[in-house]
Amino acid sequence: MTLLEAILLTVITASTPLVIAAIGELVVERAGVVNLGVEGMMIMGAACGFAAAIMTGSTFIGVLAGVGAGVAMSLIFALLALGLAANQIASGLALTIFGLGLSGLVGASFIGAKREAMPKLDVPVLTDLPFVGPVVFGQDPFVYISVLLVVSVWWFLTRTRAGLVLRACGENHTSAHALGYRVLRIRLFAVMFGGGCAGLAGAYLSLAYTPFWSPGMTAGRGWIALAIVVFASWLPWRLLMGAYLFGGITILQLHAQGMGVRIPSQLLSALPYLVTIVALVVISRRRSGWNAAPGALGKPFSRDY
Amino acid sequence: MDQAVGSAGSTPLVAMHAIVKTFGDLVANDCVDLDIREGETHALLGENGAGKSTLVKILYGLLQPTSGRILWRGAPVSLPDPKAARRLGIGMVFQHFSLFDAMTVAENIALALDDARAVNDVADRVVEVSRSYGLPLEPGREVWTLSVGERQRIEIVRCLMQNPRLLVLDEPTSVLTPQETGVLFETLGRIRAEGRSILYISHKLEEVRTLCERATILRHGKVIAACDPRTQTAAALARMMVGADVGAARKAAGALDGPVRLAVRGLSLPAPDDHGVALREVRLEVRAGEILGVAGVAGNGQGELFNALSGETPAPDAAAVVMDGVEVGRAGPNARRALGGAFVPEERLGHGTAPGMTLTDNAILTGHATHGLVRRGFIDRAAAQAFVDRIVAAFDVRKGARDPAARTLSGGNLQKFVVGREMLGDPGVLVVAQPTWGVDAGAAQIIRQALVDRALAGGAVVVISQDLDELFEIADRICVMFNGALSAPAPADGLSREAVGLLMGGHGESNARETQPCAS
Structure with missing residues (x-):
């Protein structure tokens, strides 16, 4: 295996949880809701997914448990931010803090436990192709699921009526309500989808990426996912690009540190974040006329006005 | 005046019986009866806060009545949501458009259609329907790129695509230019010729008199009268609506020889963004005691x-x-305010006031420079409240709580508050944009009179308005804005509307740009 192959493989695995978590949050934000609890939902997905997999011995049940934990966490957020029209920023932050704490409790007795990582796909012939084989056809199922998710979300948002209605709720909830759409119900589904995706991304971390549990193992990936949504200006295909750019730089700076590049490692570690800032500036300078953000983003909706 | 409810001959298309709607202690509709016959154009008249919007929202299923019945062709119906209303054949054109700015015309229309059709099919139908009613629309354009008149076309076309029996229009001309209004009336003529009923809500009494066969007049949530507006004078209708006589503002008649208080000398500015208009060599002079009217089609700078x-x-x-x-x-707004300037922008919510903030907070936002509401860096709450109380008393602002959030006030009352806030310091230079936009007759009269009084007291007043009636009523001189340039002002006396209309269309200028597409 060449170095380039190795780098590409690690880039893809590092980017996958970002893609999954970010595409969920993208749907949430296109519906007009900001859920800053991605990190909390993700780590609960990691803890519950790992715990369930250890107890049942089934990776599949572990994944389901991770998704379920993410959805359950998102329902707490939905109760606060949608049901009670509480401030979405505060509710999301609270959810993250809550998730980080609760996951420590759930995972406490599983520290030190080890599982086999989820097996990589092995397609006869194709996987044996030089270079293309291991990179494109030798990944774990999550990688394909993440790309499939992005394509489905793109198709859903731009090609289906339900997607149109969801975007309408995010654009102008007062108008959507005036046309007779159930804004809160639609947003609830979006928030649950976002929770499920965050849980799935968490389960990927503890079941495939690094197959063990350690507290705080999401290490800020939930926040990066949030940044990627803005970076992508709420467009699915650009989100895929952004997540891979992010994952790529994370891995490259690791390799650079390993090769003894004479730049302080702290600076290299900060590189992905610097790149995000630069990219955000470039994008916002190029855009003129109107803001790409959904019009009703972050505004609570209640039926009374 | 015939007070009879329902018609003797046939069953009305829709009849609302004894509708009561309460919000807490407030009775928005108090036992209201309204019936609309097949094929008639029916006016619903009333001041802001009279309960028109509430009644119409009940008819469209957006609000549920506290009590009362709705009959559709004689049969009782319930309207739990707008979908139910649309299924019966009720279409609604909202005053504040219910459009999605970042979406295309076709997407906006698809959202209002209850059968799940592909957006592409909708686009074809949009072209077809909009052509046949003389309301051209490009389905692929995004809404934020369109003019106000074009946006209204979207609302109307999306109602028509559902083949409604009853079309409800809430203040449709309050945002339109005279030309656009003409196009709208042609369209309404076609709609009526197809035998559809129209419920027309407006403050503009002349429109109601030319357009509508019957009128129901609401005041304080009650039906005050039902009449044939064609047999009434505008003054009589206004009297019924307001409950008191509404006079025209007395015009300042002084000679225009005071000192120049506001002058603009050859001002050119590039367009602020892709959708803006560049100012080209704008010149104007306003003397003490003068009201200068600036007419023009919306979006000309x-x-x-x-x-x-x-x-x-x-x-x-x-x-x-x-x-x-x-x-x-080079000075900013606060520096200009400190010199005696006062400014009332077109948009009440968002520009004139911060919607979620209280009236005292909003008063402080512009009044801190001139009214001593801030002492040593700290806000003087008592002074701010006293300031608001003075505005409320002077301009008859009606509100529930003593210090409510700006957005809870009705349009007319909020406009009176904004005008009052700017005028209470007796500004030497007053610039107002669309001062009576969407404001009821009573409030509009108070505002116009205040503008005239300010000029009489020696102020220089600039009124930017699309309402020609308003400009001819109060302005001493009128000029026209077209494509970023200002015509030479002419005395309002002796100026014909035709001359102003031609300037508004860009005639009399060599490089007249294409005006907005109008129906032929």
Whole structure:
């Protein structure tokens, strides 16, 4: 295996949880809701997914448990931010803090436990192709699921009526309500989808990426996912690009540190974040006329006005 | 005046019986009866806060009545949501459009259609329907790129695509230019010729008199009268609506020889963004005691002119704008306020006031520079409240709580508050944009009179308005804004509407650009 192959493989695995978590949050934000609890939902997905997999011995049940934990966490957020029209920023932050704490409790007795990582796909012939084989056809199922998710979300948002209605709720909830759409119900589904995706991304971390549990193992990936949504200006295909750019730089700076590049490692570690800032500036300078953000983003909706 | 409810001959298309709607202690509709016959154009008249919007929202299923019945062709129906209303054949054109700015015309229309059709099919139908009613629309354009008139077309076309029996229009002309209004009336004529009923809500009494066969007049949530508006004078209708006589504002008749208080000298500004208009060599002079009216079709640079006068957009050089002899072209709004300037922008919510903030907070936002509401960096709450109380008393602002959030006030009352806030300090230079936009007759009269009084007291007043009636009523001189340039002002007496109309269309100018597409 060449170095380039190795780098590409690690880039893809590092980017996958970002893609999954970010595409969920993208749907949430296109519906007009900001859920800053991605990190909390993700780590609960990691803890519950790992715990369930250890107890049942089934990776599949572990994944389901991770998704379920993410959805359950998102329902707490939905109760606060949608049901009670509480401030979405505060509710999301609270959810993250809550998730980080609760996951420590759930995972406490599983520290030190080890599982086999989820097996990589092995397609006869194709996987044996030089270079293309291991990179494109030798990944774990999550990688394909993440790309499939992005394509489905793109198709859903731009090609289906339900997607149109969801975007309408995010654009102008007062108008959507005036046309007779159930804004809160639609947003609830979006928030649950976002929770499920965050849980799935968490389960990927503890079941495939690094197959063990350690507290705080999401290490800020939930926040990066949030940044990627803005970076992508709420467009699915650009989100895929952004997540891979992010994952790529994370891995490259690791390799650079390993090769003894004479730049302080702290600076290299900060590189992905610097790149995000630069990219955000470039994008916002190029855009003129109107803001790409959904019009009703972050505004609570209640039926009374 | 016939008070009879229902018609003797046939069953009305829709009849609302004894509708009561309460919000807490407030009775918005108090036992209201309204019936609309097949094929008639029915006017619903009333001041802001009279309960028109509430009644119409109940008819469209957006609100549920506290009590009362709705009959559709004689059979009782319940309207739990707008879908139910649309299924019966009720279409609604909202006053504040229910459009999605970042979406295309076709997407906006698809959202209002209850059968799940592909957006592409909708686009074809949109072209077809909009052509047949003389309302051209490009389905692929995004809404934020369109003019107000074009946006209204979207609302109307999306109602028509559902083949409604009853079309409800809430203040449709309050945002339109005279030309656009003409197009709308042609369209309404076609709709009526197809035998559809129209419920027409408006403050503009002349429109109601030319358009409608019957009128129901609401005041304080009750039906005051039902009549044939064609047999009434506008004054009589206004009297029924307001409950008191409404007179025209007395015009300032003094000679225009006072000192120049506001001057703009050859001001040119580039367009602020892709959708803005560049100001081209704008010149104007307003003397003490004068009201200068600026007419023009929306989007010809009026907003940019207002921002340049208020200081929101600084001029390239200080001498371009002069207030009372002081060059203020580079000064910001607060500096200009400190020199006796006052500014009322077109948009009440969002520009004139911060919607979620209380009236005292909003008063402080502009009044801190001039009314002593801030002492040593701290806000003087008592002074701010007293300031608001004075505005409320002077301009008859009606509100529930003592210090409510700005957005809870009705349009007319909020406008009175904004005008009052700016005028209470007796400003030497007053610039107002669309002062009576969407404001009921009573409030509009109070505001116009206040503008005239300010001029009589020696102020220089600039009124930017699309309402020609208003300009001819109060302005001493009128000029027209077209494509970023201002025509030479002419005395309002002896000026014909035709002449102003031609200037508004860009005639009399060599490089007239294409005006908005109008129906032929």
